[in-house]
Amino acid sequence: MKLLLSKAIDIDVLPGDIYEKNHKLVNKGKINSTSDKALREILKNKKDISQSGLHQMLFVVDGVPKKETFLNVLKEYFPKNSFKVSGVMHYPAGGYMGWHTNSNAIGIRCYFNYSENSNVNSFRYYDSEKDKIIDSYDLAGWNIRVFEVSKKDLLWHAVKCPEKRISIGFKLNTDESLPKFED
Numbered sequence: 001m002k003l004l005l006s007k008a009i010d011i012d013v014l015p016g017d018i019y020e021k022n023h024k025l026v027n028k029g030k031i032n033s034t035s036d037k038a039l040r041e042i043l044k045n046k047k048d049i050s051q052s053g054l055h056q057m058l059f060v061v062d063g064v065p066k067k068e069t070f071l072n073v074l075k076e077y078f079p080k081n082s083f084k085v086s087g088v089m090h091y092p093a094g095g096y097m098g099w100h101t102n103s104n105a106i107g108i109r110c111y112f113n114y115s116e117n118s119n120v121n122s123f124r125y126y127d128s129e130k131d132k133i134i135d136s137y138d139l140a141g142w143n144i145r146v147f148e149v150s151k152k153d154l155l156w157h158a159v160k161c162p163e164k165r166i167s168i169g170f171k172l173n174t175d176e177s178l179p180k181f182e183d
């Protein structure tokens with residue numbers, strides 16, 4: 001298990017401040033790809049899915065206005081580290097990203113997510129030590145999550161959004177490591 005940090009966070013950015021354009025619906029259908037059953041099936045077949053391109057249904061947003069605000073928050077948490085934007089997504093209500101590992105892009109990831117309500121939208125991941133699928137639910141407002149993507153111990157994860165959700169991802173620059181997190 002390599003979800004290193006997950007918590008609600010206070011940031012002065014309204015979702016409307018995030019500019020949305022070039023909405024693109026990427027492959028409709030296969031809604032079950034975030035289900036427990038789908039992951040159990042994938043694990044049984046011992047197949048790696050680095051990207052969930054075939055399963056995703058999301059809106060891609062070009063550009064990240066206000067990225068400095070998020071970078072400033074990252075500075076507070078990790079004063080000695082540097083990050084760059086790795087992805088900006090806007091999930092519509094009913095949007096999702098299917099199970100995948102990101103094993104083609106290893107490293108430390110940090111995501112800021114905005115959901116209107118608590119305990120509706122979730123980042124799902126597989127805890128290989130406990131053999132358990134865990135829902136890490138967004139709380140209302142902004143949330144921060146940090147996790148590690150490695151080839152050795154794949155972190156299977158998926159995103160399920162009954163309601164709309166904004167997701168802004170940052171990647172730790174290579175050759176850097178993070179300070180240890182408290183349990």
Ligand SMILES: [Fe+2]
Binds near residue numbers: 101102
């Ligand atoms: Fe991912």
